[in-house]
Amino acid sequence: MKEHFFGVQVNTERFDEMLDQIFARMKNGDKSFIVAINPEKLMKAKRDPELHDILNTADFQIPDGVGVLIASRMMKGNIRDRITGVDMMEQLCSRAAKTGDGVFLYGAKPGVAAQAASNLQAKFPGLQVAGTLDGYVKDEREIIDTINQSGAQILFVALGSPTQENFIIANKDKLVPSVFQGVGGSFDVFSGNIKRAPALFRKAGLEWLYRLLKEPARWRRQLELPKFLIAVLTGKRQGKGGGAHE
């Protein structure tokens, strides 16, 4: 099931349900493209039709960012689980360690993907890392061949947005893996280069506050959240734009 905000689709399933669907599709030979949606991206997509289409091309738009949950509640929608890109990547790895499906990490600075992969293997014993490649190799043929020869079923792409989404859309049909996720700065998190907010902040939905305290310069970016909520409410009153159901 999906809800939409300014025409951009967002999945409403609980986290486990979505993981079940992704693995079922994989067993069926169906490809899944996963993208994380937050208020900042939704506001950008409102002004940028190209980004709007990129986001809607994905099979799964996961509700990353507490703002999407608030907006869904305001619209009497059904989105209840906040699913960050990092959490989705982690859970895909956790399940892949049990099913034996190989993962490939493509992106970030030289050495980061390999470090992230080895940390994930330590966390999820049995995880098959089919390969890693940094995000500064420019020969697309070489990138595609390396991924295809690795035998990976799940590909994580960390090139930043929208480069990673464009790479997935352009090459999905040529690539052997079944699951494709654009993961932004997640390899930097798993490699230990960047620290996430403590669990206390995350559970309370206050990761944004922690980040604001650590990087006060983020306030301008964070202003997008109230602007987003106002835009959803305005759209609701006018009977358009905000989160309608399908």
Ligand code: UDP
């Ligand atoms: N990155 C890359 N190749 C590039 C540009 C960026 O691999 O040509 C990597 C960068 O090293 C970082 C990741 O993309 O690990 C995500 O970048 P950023 O945090 O800017 O992305 P966002 O998630 O904010 O879109």
